[in-house]
Amino acid sequence: MIAPFFTKAGEFTVNSSPKVPIPTLERLATYLRFLIDLEASQVETISSTDVEKQTGINAAQFRKDLSYFGEFGKPGVGYNVIELQNRIAGILKIDRMQPIILIGAGNLGSALIGYPGLREHKFHIAAAFDTDPAKIGRSQGELVIQDEARLREVNQALDARIAILCVPAAAAQAVAEEVIAAGVRVILNFAPIILRVPERVVVRNVSFLQELAVLSYHLSTDAAK
């Protein structure tokens, strides 16, 4: 552990980096997409008020979000679209290709493997695994589905730190442990289950059933309107 040093009375930071709120990180990805669209429309400069007008995200929030990472704009002028884009990509570390391993080559897994947006965001599915003998050996694009039993061995060469889990809920916990043992540090989990993982491992869940449930609730409250 690095010794904490004191900044203000009672407050301390580790490594000097202030903690960035998760919602800020989520919005950063949104800003990036927005900036890419702006670039495509040949917009060179944008102000935080323009961002609010076009995305609905509060201008102060936009500026505050960026402020966690430094200074990006010119007072009186705004932000250079391309520069901001590059800097956000740098913050999110999606400025160079990152290998991902995917486990579970069912319908969903296959759809993800074939999704072109991944490559555009510098993510690259470097290996895909399954336990189903009917799927092992099948090729999809440039990938060949491999036996999950070989996961650890294969990742010794790849050294992927990101795993995507597209396995059934019943298998997800065991698979999570497997990929962590293979060196994975962050997991994108599509299985509808809460994974228990060591503190150093970060999990994010994608649950469209949950999203549908929230929408369904809104539907019922809306009906009265």
Add this chain to the structure above:
Amino acid sequence: MIAPFFTKAGEFTVNSSPKVPIPTLERLATYLRFLIDLEASQVETISSTDVEKQTGINAAQFRKDLSYFGEFGKPGVGYNVIELQNRIAGILKIDRMQPIILIGAGNLGSALIGYPGLREHKFHIAAAFDTDPAKIGRSQGELVIQDEARLREVNQALDARIAILCVPAAAAQAVAEEVIAAGVRVILNFAPIILRVPERVVVRNVSFLQELAVLSYHLSTDAAK
């Protein structure tokens, strides 16, 4: 100021009932899955402390979440697993089949159509649409992909209020307007774009690229450890 037709997910008020926080609704869906698992394990009663032990969700938060909707437990005893399950399903209105229309029958759309979890949560994809002549007419399970041009007409009979958008980002805004015109009130959007919709319409976004970006950031900060 934000133009009147912008809606941040969940920002609308409900008639007389106290406003339920969005995170509470999201957790409700998690509780439901958890309770289903408990029932399968023949657990009859559970206390909020047990919930915390098994899911990591704070016991007080669990009780607070439920308190928005009434009283569910017995002091000194806990909650009846099956009863709580039914009541949460009722709150989320997933206690009876709900028709959904899906637009965009590419890899992702097809995967969703084939996903068995939907049916388990009482969601039923009643119609699927695409603009691609190569896809129109193709059948998938019990569904036949229909021409998107017929969407409004088809939904006059179905009266689906939920739409899932699996179309490319460039098409998403137009499709959103189309489904809203067809009577849809809540949208699950898979396209990486911020949809502009009337205030009464609720949108939730599923963006696994965004999730990956957040994970990618965590990866970079972790590296120092």
Add this chain to the structure above:
DNA sequence: TAGATTGTTAATCGATTAACAATC
């Protein structure tokens, strides 16, 4: 310069959590 817009501080808002009287 004057006008515009940033970065940041302070105020507000809302969600989480701890504490505890009520109650089974």
Add this chain to the structure above:
DNA sequence: TAGATTGTTAATCGATTAACAATC
């Protein structure tokens, strides 16, 4: 009853937003 656990109030924590001095 005594022990356990709820539902709810109050305290805490954290995120959003408004305001404004700095500055291009």
